[in-house]
Amino acid sequence: EADIYQTPRYLVIGTGKKITLECSQxxxxxxxxxxQQDPGMxxxxxxxxxxxxxxxxxxxxxxxxxxRIRTEHFPLTLESARPSHTSQYLCASSETRSSGxxxxxxxxxxxxxxx
Amino acid sequence: xNQVEQSPQSLIILEGKNCxxxxxxxxxxxxxxxxxxxxxxxxxxxxxxxxxxxxxxSNGRYTATLDADTKQSSLHITASQxxxxxSYICVVSDRGSTLGRLYFGRGTQLTVWP
Numbered sequence: 595e596a597d598i599y600q601t602p603r604y605l606v607i608g609t610g611k612k613i614t615l616e617c618s619q620x621x622x623x624x625x626x627x628x629x630q631q632d633p634g635m636x637x638x639x640x641x642x643x644x645x646x647x648x649x650x651x652x653x654x655x656x657x658x659x660x661x662r663i664r665t666e667h668f669p670l671t672l673e674s675a676r677p678s679h680t681s682q683y684l685c686a687s688s689e690t691r692s693s694g695x696x697x698x699x700x701x702x703x704x705x706x707x708x709x
Numbered sequence: 710x711n712q713v714e715q716s717p718q719s720l721i722i723l724e725g726k727n728c729x730x731x732x733x734x735x736x737x738x739x740x741x742x743x744x745x746x747x748x749x750x751x752x753x754x755x756x757x758x759x760x761x762x763x764x765x766x767s768n769g770r771y772t773a774t775l776d777a778d779t780k781q782s783s784l785h786i787t788a789s790q791x792x793x794x795x796s797y798i799c800v801v802s803d804r805g806s807t808l809g810r811l812y813f814g815r816g817t818q819l820t821v822w823p
Contacts, residue, residue: 600752636713636813637753637798684752696802697743698811700752 597621600685600701607675608709615670615704617685626668627698629684630654637684643668675708682706711736713801715814723822726789730817732782732799740804744773744784747796747816756784756797786819794821 598619607613619626624645629637629652639652643662657679658672668687672679685701716731734742741760745753757766757773759782765774770787786793796816803810 634815634818636815638813639811686752696811697755697758698753700754703750703752705750 598685598687598699598701600683600704602704603702604705604707606707606709609674609676611675611708613672613675613706615683615685615706617668617670617701618666619668619687619699619701620666621687621689621699622665623687623689623699624665625688625696626662627686627688628652628658628660628668628670629686630656631682631684631703641670675706677708680706680708711801711803711812713799713812713814715797715799715817717817718815719818719820721820721822722789724789724791728786728789728819730784730786730797730799730819732784732814734780734782734799734801734812736780736801736803736812738804739777739780740802742773742775742782743800743802744771744782745798745800747798749795753798789819789821791821791823794819 601616626643628641630640631637638654640654640656641660643649649660658670660670683704686698688696688698713734722728743758744756747753756771759775772785775782796818798816799814801812
């Protein structure tokens with residue numbers, strides 16, 4: 595049972611609207627991530643955070659922004675949604691194992707459709 | 710260029726049969742390789758993770774192998790069940806940064822028919 599939660603699971607909105615995708619984890623992980631995934635394609639990292647007040651942009655350019663005010667909470671915001679933002683957004687958090695491997699736990703995802 | 714290639718892109722098998730999924734990578738320097746299972750509309754769930762020194766690792770009916778010399782990995786599923794229908798994603802991590810950058814394959818879509 596995953597301890598990382600995303601809301602909403604599905605969202606259909608009109609162009610120009612502001613949206614926030616919520617992500618919370620109860621595992622106490624310092625590192626958190628947002629990935630974007632289109633059907634049949636690989637996951638692309640759009641934002642990550644090493645801890646509170648730390649946020650970085652990922653490999654894929656995104657017009658979204660993130661914040662990390664609390665360890666357990668990592669919301670993603672789009673100020674003005676466009677149809678090109680239609681995608682699945684996956685939140686993840688990670689722990690570092692004794693082997694040094696960074697193991698990710700994913701949320702169920704938020705499917706965003708912008709009309 | 711660091712890449713992860715998976716084959717086949719999709720696969721259909723009958724319930725109870727075995728199958729093997731392939732993953733080739735060019736990621737360097739290599740740190741570890743993971744296999745994830747992603748059900749439709751859900752987030753990926755970790756199946757196995759292998760470091761450079763590990764050749765094989767099992768998780769129930771799932772067995773992953775790693776050949777770091779040829780940069781190949783396989784995921785073998787034994788006695789498939791309907792619930793195995795999902796996308797299986799190969800993910801390779803490098804040692805180039807503290808974060809350990811992850812390179813994702815596009816996945817193999819497995820469908821198990823009754």
